[in-house]
Amino acid sequence: MAKEISKEAISDYQAKLHQEPQAAALKRAVMNNGILATSENTDSKVAMTPTFSIDLAAEKVSDQKQSGRCWMFAALNTMRRSIAAQFNLKDFELSQNYTNFWDKFEKANYFYENILNTADQPLSSRKVAFLLATPQQDGGQWDMLTALIAKYGIVPQSVMPETYNSERSNEINATLNLKLRKDAVSLRQMVADKASEADIAAAKNRFLSQDYRLLVYALGEPPMKFDFQYRDKDNHYHSDRDLTPQRFFEKYVGWDLDQYQSIINAPTADKPYNHLYTVEMLGNVVGGRQVRHLNLDINTFKQLAIKQLQAGESVWFGCDVGQSSDRKLGIMDTAIYDKNALFNVDLDMTKAQRLDYGESMMTHAMVITGVDLVAGKPTKWKVENSWGNKVGEKGYFVMSDAWLDQYVYQIVINKKYLSDDLLKATKEDPKVLAPWDPMGALA
Template sequence: MSAEITSSDLDQFKQDLQATPGAAALQKAVMNNGINATAENTDSKVSMTPTFSIELETGAVANQKQSGRCWMFAALNTMRHGIQAQFKIKDFELSQNYTNFWDKFEKSNYFYENVLKTADQPLDSRKVAFLLATPQQDGGQWDMLSALIEKYGIVPKSVMPETYNSSKSNELNGLLNLKLRKDAVKLRKLVADKASDADIEAAKQKMLAEDYRILAYALGNPPTKFDFEYRDDDKNYHIDRELTPQTFFKKYVGWNLDDYQSIINAPTADKPYNHLYTVEMLGNVVGGREVRHLNLDIDTFKALAIKQLKAGESVWFGSDVGQSSDRQLGILDTNIYKKDDLFNTDFTMTKAERLDYGESLMTHAMVLTGVDIVDGKPTKWKVENSWGDKVGEKGYFVASDDWFDQFVYQVVISKKYLPTELQDVIKNEYGKPTVLAPWDPMGALASR
């Protein structure tokens, strides 16, 4: 049964509005200043001071500019922190353009393979529609960058610097997605016409050659060998010759990426805690590392992040950055806006409800570089963003602990900080994780 809005309903709504105390003044304020500015809470600004009991020393923030590579910047930031400290290069950066090149190239192949896998399904099937909606994009997740590094290594930013298209990615993304959709038409037709595997592979190889050319024109040629030349903070000159991207990673970062685990906090009924999950059609490198998420309760989730910070290691994390945030001030706080009070309306939803009903998901990745612990409990967190130094405190943000509870969905933790029982879950379930649908919110790509 459906019920229309009647004229008597409208009369009652108008009467209710007129009877609301201060309605005229509030209406004028909201109309002239906007919702956020009118609802902004001064108390939040006072409480979110950038002072922390545990704080790592890190250099100047990076700037992803007009691109959605936050996940890449955040991951490379966690890796450069060690280089900055060990080799005394305070503001050193790794090349985000290098990993961007290979990410887009591998995503093209990943798309082709998924097109072929779903070629027997109609265009209006949910999976095919999902696949064609965004053939590739700037966004990603931790395991996807790990897959790239394991295959291609990394290089200093000086060796493959930013280009117009890496920093302002809209034109390249539009062109590449046009190309991939056009290729999808041909691949599906080849399958429908019962072409041989050899003919399909030959067509795909031609497509990939074209993709490589597009990326090389837009982003430059990825280096295969280079010299690493720099001056340290003491003004001493250094040069390391004849490095490859793989040897550079081994020598200057030296991580075993298998030692790091994506941990999520997804308190929905379909994802019991203490189990491993993956997401169908989520990835970039065919034949490379696959996404694996260990779902934990929020208390354990936070305790692991604190443990890693106490050990002097920064923490990659994924969040819904647009929720309860002031970009210019660099404040992430559930109390930054008093919208419930302003509109006399309860906007409260649980974290699980927001995930289930499409109100929230991971949109942005950043790095935890500090935490303020008072009486044994975290009160606020220091966040290294990648939006340049004109926002926040020279690019660093402050997140309240409640905001962390509500809007942080993923952290990456070294397995050595996990208790034995959780390490056993990873070992036992890695080859048989629960597979989530492609559109599950835990498959969202950080792209802000």
């Protein structure tokens, strides 16, 4: 039976508060400085010095500005390292706007298909409500970018540079989502009216043509062919003409994207380790690569990341960046704030509890470019962010090993580093998770 808060209970709470010897001083400190500044642990700053035993060559940090394309920036940043090293380039970037255009266009089609697939369900259905809550957004996952590259390739940033709307995505997202919801009204009504498949396909095709025009106006039109001209670090001029985006990827990156596996660490009861998982209605390219996560224990998870770094290759990863982190200093450490001591309460939860109870999920993607090993064990990790060079150490962050344990959920690893048993697990049929599962969160 529900019970209200009584006046007697409030009097008891007040008495207990006033018995705290530091209550008045702590109240003034928190009111004037905020929770984070008051609970900050300066020892964390000392422990998180940016020195690492394995440290890949630093690249100029990119800046996603006021957009949610971190997953895209992080993935393209792993690839530009390969290009820069192979072709002796300086401050080179791939076009995030190019992949952004095709991502939004493909997400529109993905949304239409899901709306049609659920058209027999009422608006109150959880799946329909989930689709309509956010028809499309900036965020994504590694497998979604590989699906785009497989279909559309990539281009240098100079060929399709940033625009106002790519760097400040609120307006384009709001406009496109309005249109997609309006289109959903029409598509659901056509299904209810038992329109023919041909008529529904024609309506969807008309909507996609409009979406393309909207995106071109906002982001520019993606090139079908282009010339790649550059000077290398030795000032030698190079020109490669009449390239398609697909040919550019094959020639200048050349990765077999099927060899890269999404690895997650989700220690929840519904996801046993060493098995494969996918998420219903998660993706962007209809008919493209499926999102497939291999769930591993945290120690195996970290050892794979170390192997890839030791081989000279950076590691894409997804995490909950807002937890226990100082954006300005570029420190991510479970010890950086001590809220338990400040408030005299226990705020600790396990990683599984945070996932199960909605306290944490993947919110941001970055690139691991280094690690500090002491007696063979990691103590801290070097992270290349995409928030420009005015945060952290010229845009690079330091992540404690304890923070990785608690708040990193996904890495991408070349399959050549997997054991035979894990390789076998990547070939099994994945268990399908619900659309709202935390492992379906978009970075």
